[in-house]
Amino acid sequence: MKTGLGASTNTIGRLPKYLRCLQELEDQGISRVSSTGIAERLSLTPSQIRQDLAQFGSFGAQGYGYDVKLLANCIREILGINKSHNVIIVGVGSIGRALLTHLEFQGNNYHVVAGFDTDYGVIGKTVNDTPVYHVDELIDFLGEVDVDLCVLAVPKEHAKHTALSLAKNGVPAIWNLTNVDLELGNYDVLVENMHFLDSLFSLTFYLEATSKTKEKAFA
Amino acid sequence: MKTGLGASTNTIGRLPKYLRCLQELEDQGISRVSSTGIAERLSLTPSQIRQDLAQFGSFGAQGYGYDVKLLANCIREILGINKSHNVIIVGVGSIGRALLTHLEFQGNNYHVVAGFDTDYGVIGKTVNDTPVYHVDELIDFLGEVDVDLCVLAVPKEHAKHTALSLAKNGVPAIWNLTNVDLELGNYDVLVENMHFLDSLFSLTFYLEATSKTKEKAFA
DNA sequence: TAGATTGTTAATCGATTAACAATC
């Protein structure tokens, strides 16, 4: 798919996987890797990795390959995660709290500046150092603080109108964890969906498909 | 990408989205829809939807389109979610509990028969009617109960060896929420990854890319 | 009947793979 950004969605989707692979290599004390080495670990072709990287520049050396740390930093730069980003999280229920506690926001330069909820059990408290406010204060907050990205983790019923309010108030990017498709076509906002059920359903398809294949093999 | 299953990964990945769209139409009381109607809601082309469905059969009628309920059921059948599946969840920390509470397992024929953890704070209790046992009991449990699918939500450090143990003990499918790449190439197990950070990083790329475009527009 | 829309075949487009010259 075209993006108009000089790289396909497929390529962009693979960059985080390259980065994860490089981080694992670094953890293992390996400082140098070839496109073939990365390809083997990720079950891809060396060509694909070189083609993907070529969209953004030259990061290796002939006859040598890639310096693990250097390439990792280059990919961080391409992705933009070397820069600092202000994040809010709307919906501090169990999913929101789980992410706040376990996802490596801080280590990747995401600063979770505030959470918003309607439950007075969390309002006024802090979750993993992030202060939680009432949703009624959201719009005022957006007027005062530059927010780059919103993690949307409210219940299904509130997804659409909350997203609309975020878009109207200038939030440029929404990371949507609500399992609902947002319709914000008229607004200048990026939406990235994390649809849990889609992923689970795909897995189920492969599970059923392979079990059918096995039945055939025994027949 | 080829799957050897008569449909590409792209097609399979879109089926859950079609289903979600149809469910929303049903909720709105709309009983009939054309490929163009679905396409508009999902920002796809009518051709693509008809091509995707054609991989599995004929579900519409010329001059009429598709019956919403009927097509939804056909897609459920294609995905295999009309069948009942036994699920266990290994790692009942905050992410595991959030999923147990909020994801529509039951409504999609997934029966979460047990959870496993090492924390005596949850062991022996039930979370949303699911009993939680000590991880030490996992292998025995797998010997007694037919498990179709495991939700893996343990901390990063335990991801690989837990996955290995699941694979060795005959779990056919792992839904991996650990942000770690599992290496189970030698085992007969399906792995579907839900890498939160990958999704967040992609969004960040688009965010930075569009902000650069805007800077240019003002220059 | 006229209009609408499917299922399907053909055309196009893009993504992946292969090959190789450049060079470390």
Place this chain on the structure above:
DNA sequence: TAGATTGTTAATCGATTAACAATC
């Protein structure tokens, strides 16, 4: 120098789109 491996160009392959006959 010989071997390895990049970056890049060309070839292949698959996925998407367009077109249209069939028919409800």
